[in-house]
Amino acid sequence: QVALVESGGGSVQDGGSLRLSCAVFGSIYSTYCMGWFRRPPGREREGVAIIDSHGTTYYADSVKGRFTISQDNAKSTLYLQMSSLKPEDTAMYYCAAMSPICRPNYGSTFRFWGQGTQVTVSS
Numbered sequence: 001q002v003a004l005v006e007s008g009g010g011s012v013q014d015g016g017s018l019r020l021s022c023a024v025f026g027s028i029y030s031t032y033c034m035g036w037f038r039r040p041p042g043r044e045r046e047g048v049a050i051i052d053s054h055g056t057t058y059y060a061d062s063v064k065g066r067f068t069i070s071q072d073n074a075k076s077t078l079y080l081q082m083s084s085l086k087p088e089d090t091a092m093y094y095c096a097a098m099s100p101i102c103r104p105n106y107g108s109t110f111r112f113w114g115q116g117t118q119v120t121v122s123s
Contacts, residue, residue: 002026002112004095016085016121022078022095022114031051033102035110036069036080038091038119047104048093049080060104063089085121092116 008020020036029036035050050058057069063095068081078095096110 002028002097004097004112004114006091006093006095006114006117009093009119011120011122012071012085013018013094014087014121014123015099016087016094017081017083018119020080020082020093020095020117020119022080023070024078024097028075028097028112030075032098032100033110034071034075034095034097035102035104036078036093037096037104038089038109039116040088040091043064045094045107047107050102051078051101052106055108057101058103061073082119085119087121090121092118 005023005067018041031076033052036048037038040047070079080104094116095114098111099109101109
């Protein structure tokens, strides 16, 4: 059984930074992708950042240059470093694992999801 547990969310001012973490419990195939998604208030879920088994990363246009996805060597923790945060980044952020398709707009292909961590950016 696999469990993903996010942490690191919170409230920050416009322009601030946060680092989200996602602890992976259980075994997942290392050849698959992991990623971060978010659901802004009143809107659909959207992909934020994906990392594949080779360490190649993919970002939504809205976060390029501001967010960085990474994972530790054991691939037991996934991170999302968020800088220059904007009010429009306010959302519930979710960690997801095990997808054969490594693109932000393929959320439906991810097999495992965390419960989410709230990020609120105030102006």
